[in-house]
Amino acid sequence: MSALHRKLAFALALAMAPCVPLLRAASGDSKPALDPAWVAARAAARGDGLLEALLTELERSKSRLKMDQVQPPYFIEYRVNDVEDYGAEAAFGALRENQHTHFRVLRVIVRIGDYKQDSFYGPGQGESTILPLDNDSLALRHQIWLATDEAYKDAGQALAEKQAELKRFTTDANPVDDFAKSAPLIAVDLEENSRGRHRLVSSVSRRAIRHRVRALLRH
Amino acid sequence: MPISELSPNRGQLHVRAAKLLRLAAASFLAAQLVFFPVPSDAGDKPTSAPSTASRVSARVSTNDPVLKAMQTELSRAITELGTSDQPPYYLSYTVYDQDFIMLTGAYGSLLDDRAIARRFADVTMRVGTPDLDNTHGQSRSSGVSSGTLPLGNDQDAIARVLWELTDREYKRAVPALMNVRTDTAVRAEEEDKSPDFSKERPETHVGEADPAPFDRSAWEGEIKRLSAAFRKYPDVYFASVVLQVTNSNSRMVSTEGTTLVSPSSSMRLVMEAQTRADDGMDLLRVETFQAPNATGLPGEAELTAKIEKMAADLSALRKAPVAEPxxxxxxxxxxxxxxxxxxxxxxxxxxxxxxxxxxxxxxxxxxxxxxxxxxxxxxxxxxxxxxxxxxxxxxxxxxxxxxxxxxxxxxxxxxxxxxxxxxxxxxxxxxxxxxxxxxxxxxxxxxxxxxxxxxxxxxxxxxxxxxxxxxxxxxxxxxxxxxxxxxxxxxxxxxxxxxxxxxxxxxxxxxxxxxxxxxxxxxxxxxxxxxxxxxxxxxxxxxxxxxxxxxxxxxxxxxxxxxxxxxxxxxxxxxxRAHQHERPPLLPPPGFEDGASAAKAGAQAKDEVKP
Structure with a gap:
């Protein structure tokens, strides 16, 4: 059995940690000051359709996502894995499975509440969907929009469930926070992503895999 | 399984959508009630079954290495198992080749792109007699063992897997026959005492493969364009266009002398669109088109018109009242x-x-x-x-x-x-x-x-x-x-x-x-x-x-x-109808952030009946 599974280094996380302060600023000022971290993230993502789509929906969700009687999100995270998978399986010297798949998976985590007690519980632990393979902005954003919407609704349900469960027990007066605060981190290397993809394509041909697998199984 | 269902040939939905959403002359039989002669009791070497020699002689000359391997292994298996205490009275090999391409488009982009080549083998075996065999009643599944076969033309590798599957199937079929005999002895007599396996004339047919040419890049373009047509409808929360291209070949050989090679190809285009009413009811429209090749599918203009109709239907359905019993x-x-x-x-x-x-x-x-x-x-x-x-x-x-x-x-x-x-x-x-x-x-x-x-x-x-x-x-x-x-x-x-x-x-x-x-x-x-x-x-x-x-x-x-x-x-x-109660999306779809666009006006429904 030989399988080549390559998660291209797209595992990026965009966390809008200071979301609540930004929302407060937005509600009290018609021209809110731009968050420096946000400006820096936008600058770093320039030219990458996927990152730009993620940031656009992140910003829209951060500022507008709100349901009656449910708190707005204080944290939203998007993580995308771009997976190109080639599987070859052989038995008795002959190839018996030959598959190639390529897909992008988005995981969305929306947290409501606050760092001390939030919705990361049960259904509030994230939503997954697949994303388009090219970088068409509208198509990407459509999938991100739907997944974020569902993750937010799930978070609302999860926080209510969690609080109801906690009322059944005697709890520590000073519990450990549900989520640790962390400074925003921006680390974007678009060139490395591209180099990784080329290395993958050039170093592994299907013929080479077939040959290698056959050779292994014959000896 | 007591429940049978029919659905349109739907494409494989992406993860989220699947979660959200949650198919010659015949009446002469009565005149042909000819029960073929079988032994009436134990002695499990049915006199009615063709001899091993006659089975092997039914072999069809072919240049197909896969078919050759199947014929050779079938002949070897039935000869060697024929000397056992409980010889099979029927054995067949069916090998399915499936080359499968699936392209999924959504809102103008490819959402999924996969190509799969597989080869399966079904080894079907019957021990006992055609009157009562291992597949009787609830033991029917004991009649087949399946596995994955090598994709190429390596006859030794193919024969080896068939040998293993045959052995595995024999070891299932013999105990199953014992259970069947015990059950039949201890249970009340069945109302229908028909035999378990009918006698049929061996068939020989080698079909010619005629795989249709498939222009992948042209279809990628069309899938993208068609799926992009849903962009102008804000009420369509999820839509996909799925193309499935299948080139398959079924080869069958049996100890009765049947040899069939049946290649086939199909192209299937599935367009799905979904919305959600304010009360949480998910509403779906699906259009499916199927043909042996691309020329049998509708043209892009016709498909685009279907998309417009689907979107109009969904828009009208969102506003439609819920019917009463x-x-x-x-x-x-x-x-x-x-x-x-x-x-x-x-x-x-x-x-x-x-x-x-x-x-x-x-x-x-x-x-x-x-x-x-x-x-x-x-x-x-x-x-x-x-x-x-x-x-x-x-x-x-x-x-x-x-x-x-x-x-x-x-x-x-x-x-x-x-x-x-x-x-x-x-x-x-x-x-x-x-x-x-x-x-x-x-x-x-x-x-x-x-x-x-x-x-x-x-x-x-x-x-x-x-x-x-x-x-x-x-x-x-x-x-x-x-x-x-x-x-x-x-x-x-x-x-x-x-x-x-x-x-x-x-x-x-x-x-x-x-x-x-x-x-x-x-x-x-x-x-x-x-x-x-x-x-x-x-x-x-x-x-x-x-x-x-x-x-x-x-x-x-x-x-x-x-x-x-x-x-x-x-x-x-x-x-x-039972339905979910989740609200429609809270924010407008991307591209409609500033309210309804002109495109929305073009997607109004036509609530008319056209019987």
Missing amino acids: YDGPALLSGRAAAVFFHEVLGHRLEGHRQRDEEEGQTFTKKVGQEVLPKFLSVVDDPTIHELAGVKLAGAYDFDNEGTPAERVEVIKDGVLKNFLMSRMPIKNFSESNGHGRNQPGLMPTGRQGNLIVTSTQTVPETQMRQKLVDEVKKQGKPYGLYFDDIQGGFTITTRQLPQAFQVLPVMVYKVYADGRTDELVRGVDIVGTPLAALTRILTTGAQKHVFNGVCGAESGQVPVAAVAPSMLFSEMEVQK
Whole structure:
């Protein structure tokens, strides 16, 4: 059995940690000051359709996502894995499975509440969907929009469930926070992503895999 | 499995959408009740079975290395197992090659892109005698073992896997036969004492592969363009366009001397669109097109027009009121009537259900009796590949047991004549009529292919709506229901549960007796029981309509078609449909952040009835 599974280094996380302060600023000022971290993230993502789509929906969700009687999100995270998978399986010297798949998976985590007690519980632990393979902005954003919407609704349900469960027990007066605060981190290397993809394509041909697998199984 | 269902050939939805959303002469059989001679008791070397020498001599000359490997290993297996205490009386190998490409587009981009090449083998073995063998009753699954075969032409590698599968199958079949004999001895005598396996003439046919050229990049472009057409409709929350291209080849060899090579190819285009009403009800429109090759699929302009209609339907459905439970006159479009007949009648005419004592056996003892109005006749004809310009999904030349497909006249002028037979005989029907079907890895049973309903009492399609209004007035009801399109259905055939069916309509209209405009409604399913429902058909339209789908039952998923004219029923019951209560998306879709666009105006629904 030989399988080549390559998660291209797209595992990026965009966390809008200071979301609540930004929302407060937005509600009290018609021209809110731009968050420096946000400006820096936008600058770093320039030219990458996927990152730009993620940031656009992140910003829209951060500022507008709100349901009656449910708190707005204080944290939203998007993580995308771009997976190109080639599987070859052989038995008795002959190839018996030959598959190639390529897909992008988005995981969305929306947290409501606050760092001390939030919705990361049960259904509030994230939503997954697949994303388009090219970088068409509208198509990407459509999938991100739907997944974020569902993750937010799930978070609302999860926080209510969690609080109801906690009322059944005697709890520590000073519990450990549900989520640790962390400074925003921006680390974007678009060139490395591209180099990784080329290395993958050039170093592994299907013929080479077939040959290698056959050779292994014959000896 | 007692529940059979039919759905359109839907594509593989992406993860989220799947979560959100949650298908020749035949009536001569009775005259051919020839039970082939078999030994009456133990002594498990049936005199009726062909000798090993005759089996091997049936070998077909071929240059196909896979077929050669199958023939060689089959011959070796039956010769060597023939010396065992419990020799098989039947052994067959079926090898399925499947080359599969699937492209999924959404909102102008490719969402999924996969190409899969696979080769499966089914090793089917019967020990005992054709009268009583290891597949009897609940042991039917002991008749087949399956595995993955090497893709290339390495005969040694292929033979080795077939050898292993044959050994594994033999070790399943022999204990199963012992269990069958014990069960048969200790249980009360079965009502239907038919043999377990019919005798059929060996068939030899080597079909020529004719794979259609596939321009992948051109199709990628079309999939993207078609899926992008949904962008202008903010009410369509999720939409996909899926192209499935399949080139397959089925090779079968058996110890009876059958050698079949049946290549086939198909292209299937599935367009799905979904919205959600304010009360949380998910609403779906699906359009499916199937053809052997690209030239049989509609052109891009026609497909784009379908997309516009789907979006308009969804927009109208979002605003439509939820219908209340109702029982009264109803008009089913041809597609809806086709699914109705597939579920209500077709599944109950499948041969194996007539001898299984867990089954409801609605029609088992009604042969020669009137089960439908006299003006209706029903055939199942897999030999027809196209009808009214539409390719039929249930067409094939040989069934999965190697029997030639036959046109079976199951109901003639309302009178039940026949059943859909695999090689499992039933009382008074001892032979297959070419309807033994299965998906790879499962044992075949009698299944539908192309179920076609015809009528001698027709009125022009344009008069069907008026007929409905007349019936509504006659019964003193305020309105009747018109079922324009359906998404599928299912039926329960076991006797442990109600003999119910459910058909899932999508576009349902109230047609008022007082001349009011027809009103689109949503959220109801057609329900009923077969004997009552089938006698309430008053008249039919003159034009046949086709529903192509995939049908799931005990022997797995098989492609089928159902064909029928529109039908007027004196009485039809609907019940409320269960649905989720999640709100529609909170924010507007990307591209519509600043409110409705001009495109929205173009997506308005046309709430009219067009029977």
